[in-house]
Amino acid sequence: MRMTANGRLWRPGNRVELLENGEAFFPRAFAAIAEARHEILLETFILFEDKVGNELRQHVIDASRRGVKVEMTVDGYGSYDLSEDFLSGLTAAGVKFRIFDPHRTLFGMRLNVFRRLHRKLLVVDGERAFVGGINYGCDHLEDAGPLSKQDYALAIEGPVVADIRDFVSTAMHANDNGHSWSQPDVELPAAMPGDARALFLVRDNGRNSTAIEHEYRAAIRAARREIVIANAYFFPGYGFMRELRDAARRGVRVALITQGEPDMPFAQLAARMLYPDLVAAGVAIYEYCRRPFHGKVALVDDDWSTVGSSNLDPLSLSFNLEANVFVRDRAFNQRLRQSLDGLRQRDCRRIEARALPRRSFWRTLVAPVFYHAQRRFPTWAGLLPAHTPKVVLVANDEKQDS
Known part of the structure; x- marks a missing residue:
């Protein structure tokens, strides 16, 4: 089994x-929950009280009533407005429901912006796992209209599921602030369900704080022919940018897909500040314009890919709790490439060098200041007094710390 620089093991036989999108993800996830025999562990950033959220709720209630152990954790920022009726139905059925870092709004504003639980993980019976960027809400279905999101997830069977299950179970019974997960020893079964090698990595605020970024950067440095990064919020650090430019300059085809119809315009403004340097180095940049792009995926050459929750911006790389799966498999790599090629051909506009703003005194002076202020913001924010995020267990009509 190949080991990463961080000492993590790639699991064979997955x-x-x-x-792609809620149309593929929700039926598979809900079917797995409906077939569960022993255990369902679920973490998500957003759970909306809409037709998708209500369908999930009913499936886990049904599972709990037939004797399956069900534990769920949602983020207090992303899932801040769930009703008492919604929650009480879950807890009355025996579901252990936790909220990560809940806070009341102030004048309708959510203030617990940093160190959010941004992972999207589902593990059923320790045998099947789902990992990606898709939350439980109607806005991941195309029939929601022009604001529906383009996104991705993985369905996984095989030895790496044991890593994911161990992590989620451990995280649910510990306060995530500062919690660092260690990959367990896994006894590989004699019969493997597939041919893919897979690696599960998390970003936390302990010793795994740079694990996901390091795996990205190692793959970029090793690239020989092609790099495609499709990321909703793209504003990485100087080292990441340098390695992308270096790859393009040594002849690797480097393509970046970002948001053209952003749900957060400031994120698009930040990404566009990086375009001139990337295009000058030979990076091809595409903005996806059909609807908001929410994916966090990438591929390198013929056999390295990743799908997960981590954006490439200061929040995901420095604050939020994230999870990605990295895959070494030619067939999967080709499937992801086909999807991203389809986006580029049908729904993207390419950013041409001639369309970029000309260099001016304002851009020469302000752009570097803006860039470094954005990149150093996590460090500056870390100097401020920080609260300790709590995980709260919802118990019928009362809440208690877990």
């Missing part, structure tokens, strides 16, 4: 399937 079956990995790409699920």
Whole structure:
């Protein structure tokens, strides 16, 4: 088994399937929950009280009533407005429901912006796992209209599921602030469900704080022919940018897909500040314009890919709790490439060098200041007094710390 620089093991023998958007993800996830025999562990950033959230709720209630152990954790920022009726139905059925870092709004504003639980993980019976960027809400279905999101997830079977299950179970019974997960020893079964090697990595605020970024950067440095990064919020650090430019300059085809119809315009403004340097180095940049792009995926050459929750911006790389799966498999790599090629051909506009703003005194003076202020913001924010995020267990009509 190949080991990463961080000492993590790539698990052989996995079956990995790409699920594109809610139309593919929700039926598979709900079917797995409906078939559960022993255990369901679920973490998500957003759970909306809409038709998708209500369908999930009913499936886990049904599972709990037939004797399956069900534990769920949602983020207090992303899932801040769930009703008492919604929650009480879950807890009355025996579901252990936790909220990560809940806070009341102030004048309708959510203030717990940093150190959010941004992971999207589902593990059923320790045998099947789902990992990606898709939350439980109607805005991941195309029939939601022009604001529906383009996104990806993985369905996984095989030895790496044990890593994911161990992590989620451990995280649910510990306060995530500062919690660092260690990859367990896994006894490989004699029969493997597939041919893919897979690596599960998390970003936390302990010793795994740079694990996901380091795996990205190692793959970029090793690239020989092609790099495609499709990321909703793209504003990485100087080292990441340098390695992308270096790859393009040594002849690697480097393509970046970002948001053209952003749900957060400031994120697009930040990404566009990086375009001139990337295009000058030979990076091809595409903005996806059909609807908001929410994916966090990438591929390198013929056999390295990743799908997960981590954006490439200061929040995901420095604050939020994230999870990605990295895959080494030619067939999966080709499937992801086909999807991203389709986006580029049908729904993207390419950013041409001649369309970029000309260098001016304002851009020469302000752009570097803006860039470094954005990149150093996590460090500056870390100097401020910080609260300790809590995980709260919802218990019928009362809440208690877990």
